[in-house]
Amino acid sequence: MSxxxxxxxxxxAVVDSVVSLNDVKVHxxxxxxxxxxxxxxxxxxxxxxxxxxxxxxxxxxxxSGCGKTTLGRVIAGLVPPTSGDxxxxxxxxxxxSVQRLRGLDQKKMSAEDxxxxxxxxxxxxxxxxxxxxxxxxxxxxxxxxQDAFSSLNPRQLIRxxxxxxxxxxxxxxxxxxxxxxxxLLEKVGLSSQHLMRYxxxxxxxxxxRISIARALALxxxxxxxxxxxxxxxxxxxxxxxxxxxxxxxxxxxTYLFITHDLGVVQxxxxxxxxxxxxxxxxxxxxxxxxxxxxxxxxxxLRDSNPTLEGEKSKREWELxxxxxxxxxxxxxxxxxxxxPVAAAGCGWSVDDALRNAEEKSPVLFETITTVERSNDFxxxxxxxxxxxxxxxxxxxxxSVASLALAAPPEVQGDSVGLRFNxxxxxxxxxxxxxxxxxCTRTQELGSLPEFSNTGKKKEDEK
Amino acid sequence: MPDSNLLEVKDxxxxxxxxxxTVHAVDNVSFDIKPGETLALVGETGCGxxxxxxxxxxxxPEPPGDYASGSITLSEDGKPSIxxxxxxxxxxxAVRGERISMIFQDxxxxxxxxxxxxxxxxxxxxxxxxxxxxxxxxxxPAKASRLEIRVAQQRASLLQLRVFELTRKKKAKALQKSIDxxxxxxxxxxxxxxxxxxxxxxxxxLSGGMKQRVMIAQALACNxxxxxxxxxxxxxxxxxxxxxxELIQEMQRRRGMxxxxxxxxxxxxxxxxxxxxxxxxxxxxxxxxxLEVLAAPKHPYxxxxxxxxxxxxxxxxxLAAIPGSVPQxxxxxxxxxxxxxxxxxxxxxxxxxxxxxxxxxNRQVACLRFESAGDVAVDAADMPVSAELQEETA
Numbered sequence: 073m074s075x076x077x078x079x080x081x082x083x084x085a086v087v088d089s090v091v092s093l094n095d096v097k098v099h100x101x102x103x104x105x106x107x108x109x110x111x112x113x114x115x116x117x118x119x120x121x122x123x124x125x126x127x128x129x130x131x132x133x134x135x136s137g138c139g140k141t142t143l144g145r146v147i148a149g150l151v152p153p154t155s156g157d158x159x160x161x162x163x164x165x166x167x168x169s170v171q172r173l174r175g176l177d178q179k180k181m182s183a184e185d186x187x188x189x190x191x192x193x194x195x196x197x198x199x200x201x202x203x204x205x206x207x208x209x210x211x212x213x214x215x216x217x218q219d220a221f222s223s224l225n226p227r228q229l230i231r232x233x234x235x236x237x238x239x240x241x242x243x244x245x246x247x248x249x250x251x252x253x254x255x256l257l258e259k260v261g262l263s264s265q266h267l268m269r270y271x272x273x274x275x276x277x278x279x280x281r282i283s284i285a286r287a288l289a290l291x292x293x294x295x296x297x298x299x300x301x302x303x304x305x306x307x308x309x310x311x312x313x314x315x316x317x318x319x320x321x322x323x324x325x326t327y328l329f330i331t332h333d334l335g336v337v338q339x340x341x342x343x344x345x346x347x348x349x350x351x352x353x354x355x356x357x358x359x360x361x362x363x364x365x366x367x368x369x370x371x372x373l374r375d376s377n378p379t380l381e382g383e384k385s386k387r388e389w390e391l392x393x394x395x396x397x398x399x400x401x402x403x404x405x406x407x408x409x410x411x412p413v414a415a416a417g418c419g420w421s422v423d424d425a426l427r428n429a430e431e432k433s434p435v436l437f438e439t440i441t442t443v444e445r446s447n448d449f450x451x452x453x454x455x456x457x458x459x460x461x462x463x464x465x466x467x468x469x470x471s472v473a474s475l476a477l478a479a480p481p482e483v484q485g486d487s488v489g490l491r492f493n494x495x496x497x498x499x500x501x502x503x504x505x506x507x508x509x510x511c512t513r514t515q516e517l518g519s520l521p522e523f524s525n526t527g528k529k530k531e532d533e534k
Numbered sequence: 535m536p537d538s539n540l541l542e543v544k545d546x547x548x549x550x551x552x553x554x555x556t557v558h559a560v561d562n563v564s565f566d567i568k569p570g571e572t573l574a575l576v577g578e579t580g581c582g583x584x585x586x587x588x589x590x591x592x593x594x595p596e597p598p599g600d601y602a603s604g605s606i607t608l609s610e611d612g613k614p615s616i617x618x619x620x621x622x623x624x625x626x627x628a629v630r631g632e633r634i635s636m637i638f639q640d641x642x643x644x645x646x647x648x649x650x651x652x653x654x655x656x657x658x659x660x661x662x663x664x665x666x667x668x669x670x671x672x673x674x675p676a677k678a679s680r681l682e683i684r685v686a687q688q689r690a691s692l693l694q695l696r697v698f699e700l701t702r703k704k705k706a707k708a709l710q711k712s713i714d715x716x717x718x719x720x721x722x723x724x725x726x727x728x729x730x731x732x733x734x735x736x737x738x739x740l741s742g743g744m745k746q747r748v749m750i751a752q753a754l755a756c757n758x759x760x761x762x763x764x765x766x767x768x769x770x771x772x773x774x775x776x777x778x779x780e781l782i783q784e785m786q787r788r789r790g791m792x793x794x795x796x797x798x799x800x801x802x803x804x805x806x807x808x809x810x811x812x813x814x815x816x817x818x819x820x821x822x823x824x825l826e827v828l829a830a831p832k833h834p835y836x837x838x839x840x841x842x843x844x845x846x847x848x849x850x851x852x853l854a855a856i857p858g859s860v861p862q863x864x865x866x867x868x869x870x871x872x873x874x875x876x877x878x879x880x881x882x883x884x885x886x887x888x889x890x891x892x893x894x895x896n897r898q899v900a901c902l903r904f905e906s907a908g909d910v911a912v913d914a915a916d917m918p919v920s921a922e923l924q925e926e927t928a
Contacts (some may be wrong), residue, residue, distance in 0.1 A: 136771055309842065379845065
């Protein structure tokens with residue numbers, strides 16, 4: 073990831089950010105058995121670098137399970153990151169210093185840098201900042217959750233729900249509090265008559281308004297909107313979206329808009345980050361990303377989304393198979409096993425060959441007895457009989473993965489030796505000003521690779 | 535014969551009796567579906583679109599539901615026509631899954647978590663393709679014993695099944711094989727890789743997209759004439775949604791069946807439907823060819839719905855949201871239900887129920903702006919601005 077950071081540091085377009093993330097990871101342990109032994113980690117968020125510019129809206133899109141909600145929760149401080157740093161309120165120069173100093177050994181820094189680093193971490197880094205700053209961060213960063221049915225306590229009055237943050241932060245109490253709550257309710261299009269009601273007495277749209285009022289109670293700078301309209305009908309959704317835009321202009325808010333709805337994100341955000349399997353695969357200005365996607369996944373996502381305008385979508389590119397297991401994500405580019413334009417350098421490994429065998433020829437897959445792997449790219453696959461070994465070898469040769477083989481599969485009696493070229497994990501890189509992609513082929517070519525049917529044909533011949 | 539209708543719904547009203555009063559969930563809804571066409575029924579939450587769809591298969595529970603009026607006629611060349619609402623329950627059961635079948639919104643909830651996929655899909659064959667199953671197992675359907683029939687129908691008790699398996703090993707094996715073959719074939723047709731393995735797995739082992747494929751396989755197993763798809767992709771991701779919709783379309787092309795497609799998403803309508811019916815508060819407000827309706831909506835609600843869809847052309851914060859919210863349907867007044875949210879509303883709108891009138895070729899709209907004062911018996915001064923007038927001034 074170090075190459076990645078260098079690029080960030082040299083970009084001239086660095087502006088003040090409300091929140092910056094450096095290589096943030098969230099791994100959840102998978103526990104097994106009676107002793108709850110940790111057998112692996114679900115890599116919900118795996119190395120995300122993002123900075124959210126002040127006063128703008130950043131859209132975060134991706135399909136379910138890609139880690140977008142977890143990322144939102146990490147930023148809100150609701151989930152501690154497994155590794156990586158979250159910084160608040162960095163000016164452009166501070167961002168550069170962070171990029172420069174991060175990863176350096178503190179002892180080897182100059183005295184000046186050491187002092188600077190100490191200042192930065194104690195004042196701006198989530199986790200190491202002092203308590204008051206932490207409190208300030210929590211005030212400044214609020215969340216509106218997806219489901220307004222379960223995020224409002226059904227046993228509390230609206231007055232208590234919306235007034236709660238004010239009370240916690242000792243902003244107001246007594247009749248003063250009521251006045252402030254009414255003010256907030258009016259801001260979101262409700263009124264004082266709603267003060268003494270319970271959440272169940274409201275419609276979905278009104279409940280989402282209450283959630284928004286609660287989030288705005290402490291005058292935050294930054295609001296994380298986690299699918300705020302996905303439970304709403306389109307006419308009500310339009311009301312809420314309009315309200316959010318209005319409030320943003322009025323209060324100078326910065327939004328992180330998390331959604332799976334491409335129409336909404338296109339309408340609402342200045343920049344978007346596309347996530348796939350725990351990583352940001354493309355980042356750029358919204359219109360540019362939609363007009364000219366620089367990652368196969370973004371392109372497929374865009375083309376799958378039905379629209380009311382333009383030609384009926386023609387979809388040549390398709391994702392094959394289903395989302396891989398986030399416990400053992402694919403090597404190289406995480407999309408490559410499903411990617412229509414995957415090539416030799418995309419990170420094929422032994423697992424891909426095995427998965428392919430399981431899909432294409434389950435009977436053959438059953439005859440595998442052991443897999444001895446020296447690492448993820450080199451392994452010896454053993455079969456019950458030598459015929460299966462030959463079949464497996466020809467199956468591997470006929471797949472796209474064969475392009476990445478360092479040597480042709482070695483058949484020795486009942487075992488097949490596979491040796492793939494080792495490929496480093498793909499990272500987000502800037503390929504033109506403001507456009508970031510993690511697709512290694514696009515990074516080489518400077519544009520999205522051309523789609524040809526060669527890979528498919530090979531399989532068809534088979 | 536493209537002019538004949540496959541399904542005719544006439545003046546259908548479905549009420550629900552509740553403690554607060556009678557809910558008019560579906561109110562005088564009429565539409566028809568021709569063989570092979572795709573009709574989309576569009577509307578927001580609570581507008582009655584799902585109840586309408588379920589009524590077609592008579593799946594609304596009674597009580598609290600109540601088919602207050604109307605008829606749903608299924609007619610087809612060579613087969614007797616049947617009114618689903620008045621027909622005896624055996625006849626209705628014969629239609630379900632055989633001539634009309636349905637796929638539901640959430641495949642996770644619609645599949646039984648306690649049964650394997652193979653077992654669930656095979657129920658359709660037991661119900662509608664008993665002869666086929668028996669024949670391919672080498673049993674003459676006319677001479678089949680009751681036990682054999684019960685086993686083929688999957689209705690045999692555990693004890694009966696055990697006895698059958700022990701006493702007539704060969705027949706039991708043949709029957710099981712014939713059922714499995716039929717199921718595997720049905721699953722394979724929907725593009726499920728490795729159907730034999732999927733058959734032995736339980737719903738929780740499959741992904742959402744795969745579960746929806748199983749649902750489709752089950753629904754299409756008997757070659758129905760009409761498939762009712764109730765929000766088949768709402769629970770799915772957008773890339774999977776595209777694949778499932780294409781699958782439905784392909785199956786439709788291959789089998790020439792009609793599809794009634796229920797959705798809240800107008801952009802899907804454009805890509806997948808021939809005609810669209812827009813529902814609001816229990817009534818159909820507009821019907822017409824999908825592309826025409828989307829290009830030039832006539833009813834104020836359809837216009838509002840289209841304006842509310844966010845896309846990049848509209849300036850941020852300028853979405854044309856429809857003010858207010860959907861009215862309560864408990865004992866609703868006799869008026870246009872959209873009147874309280876409509877910018878054209880006039881006194882007459884709160885006094886008269888607008889009827890669905892043909893305003894152009896193939897296009898029907900239920901709005902007083904397309905009617906004359908004389909027809910609805912109100913004062914001309916109370917009428918809303920007529921649509922033609924408005925167009926002229928614009």
